[in-house]
Amino acid sequence: MTTPTMIDRAGLRGLARPVALAFGLAALITLAAKVQVPFWPVPMTLHTLAVMAIAALAGPRLAVGAMLAYLGMGAAGLPVFSGTPERGLGLAYMVGPTGGYLAGYLLAAGLIGWLAQGASMVRQGLAMLAGLAVVYALGAAWLMLFVPASKVLAVGVLPFVAGDLVKIGLALMIVALWRRFRGARRA
Template sequence: MAQQTLLQASVGARSLLVKALAVLGGSAVIALGAQVSVPMLPVPMSLQTLAVLMVGLTAGSRLGAAAVIAYLVEGAMGLPVFAGGAAGLPILMGPTGGFLFGFVAMAFVAGFLAERGMARGVIGTAIAGLIASVALYVPGVLWLDMATGLDLNGAIAAGMTPFLLGDAVKIAIAALAVTGAWTALSSRRG
């Protein structure tokens, strides 16, 4: 049974206007996270995964996934929202395309688990973040394997292994932030 997301509990998120603002705001947060990046080949390290995870955990499955889709459409239309200010369809079809499309799954899974009450405590939120990360890495690594000619082990070594420690830190940050937001919301309500 679905429970309220953090967004719904704090601002309502029932009206079309609030939903549209949540989607646009979420896509902006993801775009900002993409600009904080360390160039690595073939996949840059950025704060996108933290941003996507936070959007999914706070907005829920549908709005979180919609925010990522809006972000991808913005980038495809030429807005410089991808890592390093990149834009255009070639980015979506290049080696990192599977990770970009995997962000949709990541946000959806994080939001789905949050809607089921899993993102209320630090441990549950961290587990939700870990499961959502799997939803990102599977399409990302498989796409990288196909797009670059790397074998599966090479794709894992280039597109997953270097990011695991950073992603663990991002999951911990997301778990602390979301749990803290729920605590603050509860104490504000009395």
């Protein structure tokens, strides 16, 4: 018989793995945020790709946990967001023009994770499109605080649609490859 550790007594053994996974996935989201593809009016990142793939693979709870960890690290002042530290840090960055998109990613992670569970590739793609609509809706609504409403679609949505659709396609490929790899390992 083994002596229970402090982790066992606190009931954290079952919690340690998902928390570690959430922070690991938050690190992947951070890396995706730092990859910038030159684009106008602002550089495009791989945020969308990471959030979509993580949500479809990890499910709603872990995907939301990863986004909460990511947002928490950013709120604490760590340079996890695109353009940080140059464009600001912490809460000041989060309430700036991209704040609505960050909130949209959080809601999209849960929605995609929920809709994509056990779904076909077509339904997963539709789940990702639904998540993207949430990101655009919250992002555009928040952006209206900084840009005239008549220009929000032109600067905050339309320039990114084609690139985001490509990222959804790539996320679907990542999901398919991951599932195939995992299936081959189990056989």
